[in-house]
Amino acid sequence: MSKTIGGAPKAASNRSFILFLLTLVYGFNFIDRQIVGILAPWIQADLDLTNTQLGLLVGLAFAAFYTIMGIPLAFLADRMNRVTLLSLALAVWSGFTALTGLAQNFVHIALARVGVGIGEAGGSPPSHSMISDFYAKEERAGALGFYSLGIPVGIMAAYFLTAALMGADASTVNWRRIFITLGVFGIVLALVVKLIIKEPVRGAMETGVKSPSGYIPLGQSFREANLPPRLALFGGLLALQIGALAMGQLSVVFAIPFIIFTVTMFLLSLQPGVMTILSIKSWWWMALGIAFASFASYAISGFQTKFLRLLDPDFSPRTFIIWIGIINGTFYVAGTYFGAKLVDWRAKADIRAYGTIPAISILLALPLALAAFWAPTIVMHLVIGAALQLCLGVYLGPSFAIAQTLAPIKLRAMSTALFFFVLNMIALGGGPTFAGAMIDVFLGQGQNELEATRLAMYVTFGAYVLAFIFYMFVRITLPKDWAAAEARNEAS
Numbered sequence: 001m002s003k004t005i006g007g008a009p010k011a012a013s014n015r016s017f018i019l020f021l022l023t024l025v026y027g028f029n030f031i032d033r034q035i036v037g038i039l040a041p042w043i044q045a046d047l048d049l050t051n052t053q054l055g056l057l058v059g060l061a062f063a064a065f066y067t068i069m070g071i072p073l074a075f076l077a078d079r080m081n082r083v084t085l086l087s088l089a090l091a092v093w094s095g096f097t098a099l100t101g102l103a104q105n106f107v108h109i110a111l112a113r114v115g116v117g118i119g120e121a122g123g124s125p126p127s128h129s130m131i132s133d134f135y136a137k138e139e140r141a142g143a144l145g146f147y148s149l150g151i152p153v154g155i156m157a158a159y160f161l162t163a164a165l166m167g168a169d170a171s172t173v174n175w176r177r178i179f180i181t182l183g184v185f186g187i188v189l190a191l192v193v194k195l196i197i198k199e200p201v202r203g204a205m206e207t208g209v210k211s212p213s214g215y216i217p218l219g220q221s222f223r224e225a226n227l228p229p230r231l232a233l234f235g236g237l238l239a240l241q242i243g244a245l246a247m248g249q250l251s252v253v254f255a256i257p258f259i260i261f262t263v264t265m266f267l268l269s270l271q272p273g274v275m276t277i278l279s280i281k282s283w284w285w286m287a288l289g290i291a292f293a294s295f296a297s298y299a300i301s302g303f304q305t306k307f308l309r310l311l312d313p314d315f316s317p318r319t320f321i322i323w324i325g326i327i328n329g330t331f332y333v334a335g336t337y338f339g340a341k342l343v344d345w346r347a348k349a350d351i352r353a354y355g356t357i358p359a360i361s362i363l364l365a366l367p368l369a370l371a372a373f374w375a376p377t378i379v380m381h382l383v384i385g386a387a388l389q390l391c392l393g394v395y396l397g398p399s400f401a402i403a404q405t406l407a408p409i410k411l412r413a414m415s416t417a418l419f420f421f422v423l424n425m426i427a428l429g430g431g432p433t434f435a436g437a438m439i440d441v442f443l444g445q446g447q448n449e450l451e452a453t454r455l456a457m458y459v460t461f462g463a464y465v466l467a468f469i470f471y472m473f474v475r476i477t478l479p480k481d482w483a484a485a486e487a488r489n490e491a492s
Contacts, residue, residue: 026150050087055436058302063429066117074125082126087194093119098183101176111224124414133200145340145397152332159325221270234266282481287422290399293467294427335393353472358395365391
C-alpha cells in the first residue's frame, strides 16, 4: 500500500521508519524529563533541596513553560516546516539538559529545567501533526500508540543510563555527568532528524482539503470577533497577573509564561477553528481523563526512587533502577502498544471503545497503585508495579488519537498543544508538586520520611477515580462528536 508523503508516493515502510524516528525523539523527550525524578535522592542531597522544591523541579517549574510555550510553537507548526521546528526544539531542550548538569543551587537547576520545558514544547505538536498526515484515522490510534511508546522506552532508557553511569559506588551518583551526556546525544539526534525526515503534505490522509491554513488573518479576526467580552476577560486576567507581580505575590519566572499565555489565548480566541476545538465535549473529556490518570502516574515517577531508597536503604539502587527500567520497557510498552491496537480493533464495531477501554484500565490501576506503595519489600513493590504499568500504558494511544481526529485538519498541531496544556498543567505540573507538598505536610504531622511518602502517594492516587469518570463521559459524547468531525473534514 502506498501513501502520499511530501507530494510523492512513498512505500509504507518509509512512513514506518519516520514513525520510528519520531518515536525515538519522543523517547529523548521523556529521558530528559524522567531523569530528574530518577536522580532525585542524589540531586536533593547535593543541592540541599526540600521535598517541595524537588516536586517543583519535576513538576511546575518544568510544566508551566512546557505547556504554555507549546501553544505559540503549535501555531508555528501549523504554518511552517514541521521538521525544522522539531529539530530546533530537540536541540534546545538537549542543550538545556546539558546545562542542568552544571547547576549549583535550586535557582540554577530550576532555570535549566525551564529551558528544557520550552524546548520540549516544540516536540509533540509537529510530530502528532505529521503522523496524522502519514496515517488515516482508522490507523491513527495505532500509529500514535506506537509513537507513545517513546514514553516507556524513554523512561526505560533513563533508568538504564542512570544504572550504567552510576559508577562503582551507587550511593554517590555523578548525576551531573548523566545530564551532560544526555544533552550531547540529543543535539546529535536533532541533526539526524533534520537531514532524514521530509515535510509531508498537510491533510494527505483526507480528501478535499483545500485551505492553505486553519487560521484567518489577524485583521479579519478582529473585525469579525465579538471583542468586548474577550477584552474584559483577558484584560482582567492580565491585570491580575501584573498586579500580583508588582506586589511580589508572583515570581517573575512564572509571571512571564502566564502573561505570554494570556496574550496568546486572547489572540487564539479570535480564531474560529481554535474555538471549534475547544467546543468539542469529547475532546475535553479525553484531555481531562488522561490528565488525571497522568497526575498520579507522574507523582509515582517523581518519587518512586526516593520511596524505594527509604523502604530498604540496604537494597542496591542500581538493581532496582535496572528493574524499573525493564518493567517500563516491557509491561508499559505492552500496555501502550496493545491498548492502542485493541481500541483500533474494537472501535470498528463501537466507537465508544475510545472511552471504555481506557476507563477499564484506570479502574484496574487504582488498587494496584495502592498495593504497590503498601508493599513492605522492594521486590513486592516491583512485581505489583509491573501489573500497574501494563494498565497505565493503555490510555495513551486512544487519548492522543482523539485529539487529532476530532480537530480541524489544518489545526492538528494546535489541538495537540491545547490538549497537552490541559494534560501537563494538571498532570506534570500538579502531580509531583502535589505529592511533594503532601510529603512535607505528613512530615510536619510527625510521620517519618517513609510513612509520609507512602501516605502522600495514597492521597495522590485519588486522581485515578476522576480519570475513570472522565473516560466514561467519553462514551456518552464521542459518537456525536466523531460524526461531526467527519462531516467537518469532508466539507473543509
